[in-house]
Amino acid sequence: MAINTQDSTCLPLQEKIVHNNKTARAVELVILAFLVSMLIYRVVSFKDQEHSLPWFLALLCELWFTFIWILTVCIKWNQCSTKTYPDRLLKRLNEFEFPTIDIFVTTADPILEPCIITMNTILSLLAVDYPADKLALYLSDDACSPLIYYSLVETTMFAKLWVPFCKKYNIQVRAPFRYFTSKSSRFKDVSLEFQHEWKTMKNEYDDLYNKIEVASQRPFTFTCDHNSDFADFCDVNRSDHLAIIKVISESTGLPHVIYISREKNSQHHHHYKAGAMNVLTRVSGVMTNAPLMLNVDCDMYANNPQVFLHAMCIVFGHKNDQDWGFFEFPQAFYDGLKDDPFGNQLDNLYYVENGIAALQGPFYGGSNCFHRRKVIYGLSPNDKIKNGSIGNEDLHKVFGNSHEMRESAAQILSGSNAKIENQKSLSSLIEAAIHVAGCTYDYGTDWGKKVNVY
Numbered sequence: 001m002a003i004n005t006q007d008s009t010c011l012p013l014q015e016k017i018v019h020n021n022k023t024a025r026a027v028e029l030v031i032l033a034f035l036v037s038m039l040i041y042r043v044v045s046f047k048d049q050e051h052s053l054p055w056f057l058a059l060l061c062e063l064w065f066t067f068i069w070i071l072t073v074c075i076k077w078n079q080c081s082t083k084t085y086p087d088r089l090l091k092r093l094n095e096f097e098f099p100t101i102d103i104f105v106t107t108a109d110p111i112l113e114p115c116i117i118t119m120n121t122i123l124s125l126l127a128v129d130y131p132a133d134k135l136a137l138y139l140s141d142d143a144c145s146p147l148i149y150y151s152l153v154e155t156t157m158f159a160k161l162w163v164p165f166c167k168k169y170n171i172q173v174r175a176p177f178r179y180f181t182s183k184s185s186r187f188k189d190v191s192l193e194f195q196h197e198w199k200t201m202k203n204e205y206d207d208l209y210n211k212i213e214v215a216s217q218r219p220f221t222f223t224c225d226h227n228s229d230f231a232d233f234c235d236v237n238r239s240d241h242l243a244i245i246k247v248i249s250e251s252t253g254l255p256h257v258i259y260i261s262r263e264k265n266s267q268h269h270h271h272y273k274a275g276a277m278n279v280l281t282r283v284s285g286v287m288t289n290a291p292l293m294l295n296v297d298c299d300m301y302a303n304n305p306q307v308f309l310h311a312m313c314i315v316f317g318h319k320n321d322q323d324w325g326f327f328e329f330p331q332a333f334y335d336g337l338k339d340d341p342f343g344n345q346l347d348n349l350y351y352v353e354n355g356i357a358a359l360q361g362p363f364y365g366g367s368n369c370f371h372r373r374k375v376i377y378g379l380s381p382n383d384k385i386k387n388g389s390i391g392n393e394d395l396h397k398v399f400g401n402s403h404e405m406r407e408s409a410a411q412i413l414s415g416s417n418a419k420i421e422n423q424k425s426l427s428s429l430i431e432a433a434i435h436v437a438g439c440t441y442d443y444g445t446d447w448g449k450k451v452n453v454y
């Protein structure tokens with residue numbers, strides 16, 4: 001009987017691969033030798049010079065050039081990439097061991113950032129290969145727009161069809177606007193059942209698209225009485241209004257879906273995306289309190305349904321907690337021009353990032369990033385505070401005057417298993433969530449100083 005030497009339990013879940021190019025390094029070393037010889041020549045022949053000032057200035061310029069050149073070579077010396085192995089992960093762990101994750105999507109304007117694009121971002125995230133009961137998706141709407149709220153409600157309904165369809169047929173692109181326009185969605189050797197479901201799904205998506213597009217093209221109208229779902233949006237001023245938080249879907253087989261429009265007041269600065277991220281952190285802390293948080297901009301979509309499994313390879317693939325506080329996925333851009341003449345694919349930026357990652361770690365790009373909640377709360381990745389050892393007064397100073405916020409923070413800081421299946425239903429937590437979404441909630445606390453995303 002053959003012995004399985006490749007026992008999957010011994011193989012790593014993730015590897016940091018450093019690519020070193022020997023030829024390029026040899027060339028750099030030759031250049032370094034030239035530069036050093038030139039500097040030695042400048043110094044040695046200094047006393048023989050009639051024009052010592054220009055000679056000295058030339059020496060300074062060359063020293064500066066050499067210094068910059070060395071910094072550049074440090075970045076070029078190694079290029080690093082991380083490889084993750086979701087198949088090994090699935091053999092080694094059960095899905096119930098995966099942590100809960102709070103997903104944040106931010107949007108600031110339904111026209112400048114077209115609603116249908118934001119909704120596709122959301123659909124691609126709702127449909128990822130990960131246990132749905134471990135995910136909660138929060139949409140932060142800085143425009144306080146009933147149109148965005150309406151679109152999210154409609155999108156969540158469509159998701160109830162779209163997500164099972166994607167999972168049943170293992171669809172690879174789960175943002176419908178890309179899926180239905182890509183060649184891979186055309187029929188080839190597929191069953192009649194698939195063709196039939198594909199057509200139904202396409203019609204449903206066209207319906208959703210039309211509803212949102214029609215609603216976007218004229219001022220959004222709705223009934224303003226108290227029973228209406230839109231009552232909170234009546235006569236609302238986008239830069240001066242109370243917080244609005246609505247639970248759109250809860251425990252329905254989809255991830256939880258929650259709409260947030262944080263409080264705005266013209267007297268207090270809202271701090272753009274950074275302000276939105278802080279409110280999202282607090283609101284999700286009170287509602288679902290997942291130990292991991294992912295932030296995604298409204299105009300991006302998950303182009304790989306296994307992206308959360310790749311993420312879990314990083315989470316479970318490191319022996320020490322201190323090895324990471326956050327990790328992020330690179331951005332890629334669709335429909336680029338051939339050969340990228342304008343550099344839109346940011347290849348140079350990634351070249352620099354990969355070089356820096358080989359030296360230390362990547363720099364924070366701002367989105368597609370998984371954060372450890374406790375790190376955002378001010379702990380280093382390997383630290384834990386003993387349950388009960390942090391006093392209520394300290395918690396008050398750091399996390400503010402919401403009892404629910406302090407309780408949830410204490411849970412995270414002590415490393416106890418924060419679970420989405422919080423006893424209380426999300427709808428019963430709206431009041432507490434609205435409190436922490438206030439625009440002055442963090443005044444006098446450590447938010448923004450020691451506790452924050454940005």
Ligand SMILES: O=c1ccn([C@@H]2O[C@H](COP(=O)(O)OP(=O)(O)O[C@H]3O[C@H](CO)[C@@H](O)[C@H](O)[C@H]3O)[C@@H](O)[C@H]2O)c(=O)[nH]1
Nearest residue numbers: 106107108113142271272273276296297298299365366367
């Ligand atoms: O008041 C605001 C302004 C922006 N956003 C959101 O923030 C995100 C990023 O804003 P955008 O204007 O698209 O910035 P970009 O320059 O495209 O984004 C890059 O640069 C930002 C930092 O400047 C990072 O936060 C982003 O992740 C990164 O992709 C978008 O989802 C916006 O909807 C808000 O939620 N509220």
Ligand SMILES: [Mn+2]
Nearest residue numbers: 297298299300
């Ligand atoms: Mn952007």
